[in-house]
C-alpha cells in the first residue's frame with residue numbers, strides 16, 4: 001500500500017544518492033507541485049537546492065510577497081526575482097491569447113536562464129512535473145509547462161542543458177497533496193486553487209496593461225477573500241475574476257458612468273478536463289458584487305459565468 005511517509009523516506013534517500021553534492025536549480029511558482037518538489041529536495045540536499053521565484057507581474061494581489069514569506073519560513077534557499085516590467089513591456093500591444101502565452105513563456109525562459117546561470121557549477125534542473133503531466137506531455141500548471149511548451153523556440157537556453165530531476169513524476173495530484181501534508185506544508189500552499197502559468201494575463205481579455213492588472217488584482221482579492229470568509233474556497237476547485245474590456249453604462253450618485261465589467265468564475269472539477277460552474281449562494285454573490293463595484297475604481301458591473309466545460313473552457317482565453 002502506498003503511503004506518503006514511505007514515499008518521502010525513499011525519495012529523499014534516492015535524491016541523495018543521485019545528486020550527491022551537486023547543485024540544483026528549481027523554479028518555484030507558488031503552486032502545490034513545485035512547492036512539494038522543493039521541500040523534498042531541500043530535505044535531501046539542503047542549501048545545494050537553489051530556488052527561483054519569479055514575479056511576472058501577473059500574480060494575484062500580494063501573492064509574490066505572501067508566497068516568498070512562506071517559503072523563507074520553510075527554510076528554503078530562495079531568490080525572488082522582480083521581473084514585472086520585463087513581462088509587462090513584452091505584453092504591450094499583444095491581444096491574441098496564444099501570442100500572450102508565447103511572450104510570457106519566452107520572457108520566463110530568459111529570466112530563469114539569467115538566474116540559473118548565477119548559480120556556480122549547477123548540474124541539475126528540478127521540476128515539479130507530476131504523473132498526469134508525463135502522460136499528457138503538456139503540463140497545464142506551473143513553470144514546467146512554460147519551459148516544455150517553448151523549448152523549441154530559438155537556441156536552447158543554458159539551463160536546459162542541465163540534467164533533469166523530477167521527484168514527483170509518478171504521483172497524482174491527491175498524492176502530491178498528501179506528501180506535502182506529511183512534509184509539514186501548510187494549508188496555505190497545499191489547498192491553493194490551480195493558477196495558470198500565464199497568470200492574470202489570460203484573465204484580461206485582449207491587451208494587458210498595468211492599469212488593468214491592478215484593477216483585476218483588487219477585484220480578484222475581494223472575490224477570493226469573500227469565498228474564504230464564507231467557507232467556500234475549499235469547496236471550489238478553481239475560482240478567479242476576469243477583466244472584461246467592454247464598457248457599459250451605470251450610475252454612481254448623480255453621475256453617469258461608462259466603465260468596464262468584471263466576470264466571476266468558479267468551477268467544480270476533478271482534473272480540469274471537464275468542469276461545472278459552481279452554484280454559489282446568491283447572498284455571497286451579492287456581497288462580492290457590491291464590494292467590487294463600490295471599491296474598485298473603473299468597474300461598474302459584475303457578472304457571473306454560468307458556463308460549463310465543455311463547451312466553454314475554465315479560462316476565458
Ligand code: XMP
Pocket residue numbers: 101139140141142145194195196197198238272273309312313314315316317
Ligand atoms: P481551460 O481554460 O483549458 O483550463 O479549461 C484548464 C486548466 O488549465 C489551466 N490553464 C493553464 N495553465 N498555462 C497553465 O499553466 C496555461 O496556459 C493555461 N491555460 C489554462 C486553467 O487555469 C485550468 O486550471
